[in-house]
Amino acid sequence: MRLFDTHCHIGLIHEDQLEQLLAVQYAKRAGVSKLVSICNSLTDFEVIYNNLKSAKNVYHAVGVSPTESGNLLTGWESKMQQFLKLDRIVAVGETGLDYGKYSQFRDVQVDMFLKHLEIARRAHLPVIIHNREAGNDILDILKHNIPDEGAVFHCYSEDWEYAFRAMELPVYFSFAGNITYKNVRKLTDTVRNLPENRILIESEAPFMVPARYSKRRNKPEYLPETANAIAQIKGIPVEEMSEILYQNSLAAFHLTEA
Numbered sequence: 001m002r003l004f005d006t007h008c009h010i011g012l013i014h015e016d017q018l019e020q021l022l023a024v025q026y027a028k029r030a031g032v033s034k035l036v037s038i039c040n041s042l043t044d045f046e047v048i049y050n051n052l053k054s055a056k057n058v059y060h061a062v063g064v065s066p067t068e069s070g071n072l073l074t075g076w077e078s079k080m081q082q083f084l085k086l087d088r089i090v091a092v093g094e095t096g097l098d099y100g101k102y103s104q105f106r107d108v109q110v111d112m113f114l115k116h117l118e119i120a121r122r123a124h125l126p127v128i129i130h131n132r133e134a135g136n137d138i139l140d141i142l143k144h145n146i147p148d149e150g151a152v153f154h155c156y157s158e159d160w161e162y163a164f165r166a167m168e169l170p171v172y173f174s175f176a177g178n179i180t181y182k183n184v185r186k187l188t189d190t191v192r193n194l195p196e197n198r199i200l201i202e203s204e205a206p207f208m209v210p211a212r213y214s215k216r217r218n219k220p221e222y223l224p225e226t227a228n229a230i231a232q233i234k235g236i237p238v239e240e241m242s243e244i245l246y247q248n249s250l251a252a253f254h255l256t257e258a
């Protein structure tokens with residue numbers, strides 16, 4: 001069984017380079033053979049990218065999260081475009097809108113989101129979407145600006161009706177450890193209704209720890225719990241479901257290797 005963790009904040013799990021490389025190794029031992037490393041800022045990206053250079057099974061996304069909209073550095077667009085030329089960059093993100101804690105920076109966020117989409121279109125890369133209480137605005141913006149390479153709704157938290165509306169676009173829906181929680185009918189209904197080929201999984205470590213490990217900091221090595229939950233909802237044997245999810249991940253990030 002092999003798994004693909006489509007969203008992991010390795011730099012937030014550990015600060016130390018050796019610990020970060022070990023986290024990747026432990027994940028691999030648990031079946032997580034590939035993962036996408038995510039950073040919220042370009043400063044963090046540079047550190048993690050260099051720390052994980054030797055880990056060839058780690059891919060990277062580049063972007064400035066909407067959660068950074070209050071402390072945006074000037075010239076971020078050109079810096080980001082420089083980073084996009086590096087090896088194993090598979091996506092732009094995370095980008096999107098956060099109307100939770102950061103709602104006072106809405107205008108900045110919309111501007112950032114549009115710029116990320118434009119950069120992604122020019123770089124021929126998919127985008128990874130962060131959505132907090134901003135589903136409708138995100139969908140409106142995506143409709144007119146999504147790159148041909150598509151988008152991933154990370155840590156999906158909307159309902160099936162929203163997914164159904166979004167499905168006319170080339171998008172994937174990535175589910176995190178919260179799918180293993182009790183009373184998450186909105187999420188389980190969405191997984192049940194979604195076509196298998198649109199579903200991805202992610203750890204979102206160190207957040208969203210699966211129920212079995214509750215109260216611990218999440219790690220990518222816990223991802224099999226999430227794969228199990230999806231397999232159970234879909235009524236598909238976990239080995240088979242895992243391979244479907246793995247192939248979906250390769251497709252979502254336009255990776256050709258097996």
Ligand SMILES: [Zn+2]
Pocket residue numbers: 007009038094204
């Ligand atoms: Zn994240």
